[in-house]
Amino acid sequence: MNPLKRREKILELLTQREQVEVKELSGMFDTSEVTLRSDLKLLEQQGKLKRFFGGAQALHSLPLSQKEQEQNIESRYDINKDSKQRIAMAAAELVTKGDSIIIDSGSTTHLVAAELAKSGGYTVVTNNLPASSALMDAPEMTLVIVGGTYRSKTKSLHGYQAEQCLQNVQADVLFVGADGIDPDKGITTFNEGYAITDVMAKCVQKVIAVVDSSKMGRIGFNRVLEAQRIDTLVTDKAIAPETKAQFEALGIDVITV
Incomplete structure (x- = not known):
């Protein structure tokens, strides 16, 4: 066996x-x-x-x-910090100026936003308040912050009002992070503010997951997205070869940095 x-x-x-x-x-x-x-x-x-x-x-x-509990976002930045920075830099290179982008909550997605802010020239819709702060002074940037209920653990906006803000939105790319990711279970989370991610994914042509290898195989209480809905996974080189192969077998482009 x-x-x-x-x-x-x-x-x-x-x-x-x-x-x-x-x-x-x-x-x-x-x-x-x-x-x-x-x-x-x-x-x-x-x-x-x-x-x-x-x-x-x-x-x-x-x-x-x-039992494992949801972590405050401040504590997440120090987990695989260098890997997350490399992932963010590689992910930012997957979009071009003029693209419309949705950025979900999370520490790695915040780092992606910081990379995008260096050049500017995008339209960004986000519920991620640290990401919006990083983007607000970027050149030639159109920034849309969705309204909703504030979650202090993730410093992000969720709920019915936030989801309503995304109705009729059409964008090129979604950047999404994860508490856990698995080829069978998809993206999962330990928190309750996960419904908005499904709404975001329905608004875009391409879903890019930015997830460091420490999240591989972890399974949270709530499913955020099925793995088949991910187009590109950007992770670090510590991902197990068999796990990488499983994602690729689903048609997902896996980029390791």
Whole structure:
């Protein structure tokens, strides 16, 4: 059994019984305990389970205090900071002056906005307040900030009014980030302000996801976009080759920087 399939089976077992033990898994898969411990370590890093001595526990069985929670946007900038900057620079090169662009909330999308502001010459629609601040003094820039309900954790605007602001909008490109991204589950998030992203994606000809490799394989509570709706994924070179191949098999252009 290949490693990816084995890890999927481990997660399936956790949905059924909440806990698994390394010794039992070793016999079940005819695989060494060393290899199984590596599997569990990787799955924990991806936010899919919690390890304990000799085994692992399903996240849904943990007390609320131990589960992964939504992070404030300020804390996100320091996670893979250098990778995010490279991703933002590469993503900004995918548009040309005169393009109309929608920018979703997030730390990496804010960095994309800062790169676009250096040259200016775009029409930008955004619910991302840090992004709008970065763009407001850029040359030859038309900036549209959607109204709505303010979310302090993401410093962005959401809700019915924000979605209504996007009605009848037609743009060239959407830049979207992610709390988690997976070839099967698509873009997911741990927060409740996710509905607007689907509305944004319906307004554009091309969806560009800007996501560093730490988000690969992480699965949030809410699905934002199916993977098939992404046209281009810009990420860093730490993405696993098999994960990159899975995205490419879906017709997604994967750019690594």
